[in-house]
Amino acid sequence: MAHLAGTDRSQLLLLPEAVDDYVGQDNPVRFIEAFVDGLDLGTAGFVRVQPKATGRPGYDPADLLKLYIYGYLNRVRSSRRLEAETHRNIEVIWLLRHLKPDFKTVADFRRDNRAAFKTVFREFVVLCRQLDLFGRELVAVDGTRIKAVNNKNRNFTHTSLTRFIQEADEKLAGYMKRLDEGDADDDHTPGGGSGRGNGKLAEKIAAIQGKRDRQKALLGAMERTGAEQISLTDPDARAMARMTKVGVGYNIQLAVDVKHKLIAEQAVSNQVLDLGLLAETATAAMEALGVDRIEAVADRGYFKIEDIEACEKAGITAYVPKPIRGPAVRDGFFSKEVFRYEPDRDVFVCPAGAVLSPRHFGKSRDNVKVDYTNRAACKACELKSRCTRTFRRVSRLENEAVLDRMAARLALRPGVLDERRNSVEHPFGTIKQWMGQGAFLMRRLENVCGEFSLTALAYNIRRAITLVGVPGMIAAVRP
Numbered sequence: 001m002a003h004l005a006g007t008d009r010s011q012l013l014l015l016p017e018a019v020d021d022y023v024g025q026d027n028p029v030r031f032i033e034a035f036v037d038g039l040d041l042g043t044a045g046f047v048r049v050q051p052k053a054t055g056r057p058g059y060d061p062a063d064l065l066k067l068y069i070y071g072y073l074n075r076v077r078s079s080r081r082l083e084a085e086t087h088r089n090i091e092v093i094w095l096l097r098h099l100k101p102d103f104k105t106v107a108d109f110r111r112d113n114r115a116a117f118k119t120v121f122r123e124f125v126v127l128c129r130q131l132d133l134f135g136r137e138l139v140a141v142d143g144t145r146i147k148a149v150n151n152k153n154r155n156f157t158h159t160s161l162t163r164f165i166q167e168a169d170e171k172l173a174g175y176m177k178r179l180d181e182g183d184a185d186d187d188h189t190p191g192g193g194s195g196r197g198n199g200k201l202a203e204k205i206a207a208i209q210g211k212r213d214r215q216k217a218l219l220g221a222m223e224r225t226g227a228e229q230i231s232l233t234d235p236d237a238r239a240m241a242r243m244t245k246v247g248v249g250y251n252i253q254l255a256v257d258v259k260h261k262l263i264a265e266q267a268v269s270n271q272v273l274d275l276g277l278l279a280e281t282a283t284a285a286m287e288a289l290g291v292d293r294i295e296a297v298a299d300r301g302y303f304k305i306e307d308i309e310a311c312e313k314a315g316i317t318a319y320v321p322k323p324i325r326g327p328a329v330r331d332g333f334f335s336k337e338v339f340r341y342e343p344d345r346d347v348f349v350c351p352a353g354a355v356l357s358p359r360h361f362g363k364s365r366d367n368v369k370v371d372y373t374n375r376a377a378c379k380a381c382e383l384k385s386r387c388t389r390t391f392r393r394v395s396r397l398e399n400e401a402v403l404d405r406m407a408a409r410l411a412l413r414p415g416v417l418d419e420r421r422n423s424v425e426h427p428f429g430t431i432k433q434w435m436g437q438g439a440f441l442m443r444r445l446e447n448v449c450g451e452f453s454l455t456a457l458a459y460n461i462r463r464a465i466t467l468v469g470v471p472g473m474i475a476a477v478r479p
């Protein structure tokens with residue numbers, strides 16, 4: 001039996017007569033069209049919304065926005081590839097009504113409207129609120145690194161530059177000595193003379209010297225500006241560690257509503273650590289979700305007393321587990337957690353049952369820090385080898401009650417940490433693996449902010465369509 005042969009390409013009327021026939025009623029492009037048509041692009045901050053009175057007509061920003069949303073939903077982000085899709089992809093041909101903007105027009109649109117994409121993302125959050133897709137009770141906050149257009153070799157810290165200059169100086173001193181002594185045997189090639197060897201050595205010296213001078217200039221620039229890092233390709237990108245790997249990128253902060261794992265708020269920064277970003281991210285999520293109070297859960301990387309306190313003041317009930325760290329833990333001694341604080345008496349009771357009283361008042365950043373000790377008890381203590389070398393000092397910040405309250409909440413609701421993991425890892429995994437958006441295409445912070453707004457919007461659209469379906473989403477924007 002023969003294989004299926006298909007239809008003769010030269011047959012007339014092989015295709016349906018209308019492009020519309022190719023795009024089913026449940027095709028996401030129909031929702032993209034309805035959603036963008038319902039936006040007020042002028043208010044959102046898009047440029048060239050009003051066509052010019054004279055000159056060659058330009059493209060409607062609505063059409064280019066539709067193209068970008070389609071592209072980010074379908075793993076096509078580069079302007080050249082988007083241009084190609086306008087020629088060959090029947091869904092894009094339908095969406096753009098046969099318009100075929102060239103890649104430069106497409107790229108310029110993304111650059112010129114980078115700030116407006118965040119407004120579009122927020123408009124979609126409002127739509128999801130109308131569809132009751134947000135629980136608006138608990139958000140999981142987390143950060144991840146997305147690679148920047150900057151190789152690790154083109155990022156420098158004060159330490160790496162100082163080390164390089166020091167090593168270069170040592171190498172140069174060695175080479176100079178060899179040159180002086182005429183000892184260039186290592187550079188001899190068979191049949192070559194020592195003069196040729198000296199020539200090669202001189203080339204090496206010049207190369208190292210040149211590189212050293214460039215690094216020295218970078219170090220000088222860092223010291224002048226007070227910058228902690230310099231990235232040569234994308235000056236805003238920073239080397240940051242995630243898990244065990246260090247890479248150059250941007251820090252993406254998400255607040256994910258745990259009901260359906262939709263992104264309520266997103267932000268991009270070049271802050272190396274998540275520390276200190278909880279209140280800011282959760283407050284923005286609260287505004288986006290239109291609530292006065294919310295619960296926010298985050299991992300240990302967000303444990304910072306000032307931030308937890310700011311959360312309380314803003315109406316955010318924070319759940320952040322305390323990291324087990326500090327010099328005592330590092331030395332294998334009892335951690336602070338085994339010392340019981342008694343607020344009524346303002347003392348700590350240690351594992352041996354001794355009472356540690358406040359002895360010394362100092363400062364830790366902007367907080368008053370109190371040290372609790374009991375030297376006499378430590379002297380005669382049988383547990384001393386597990387606790388301290390001399391006498392144990394347990395510190396407590398003046399405003400540490402805020403952490404006690406959070407610890408009590410967490411003890412009553414340990415499952416909230418699993419909710420965090422299950423919620424926030426879904427968008428990160430989807431964005432990086434399924435959507436293939438583990439690296440930015442553009443340089444500079446404001447550009448990647450715009451890029452990530454499109455990414456987060458695409459994630460939310462896909463998720464909402466899964467939950468509601470395309471006809472339901474269209475009905476919501478075209479009631």
Ligand code: SF4
Nearest residue numbers: 350352378381387392
């Ligand atoms: S060394 Fe001091 S603080 Fe530590 S358990 Fe003994 S008495 Fe308590």
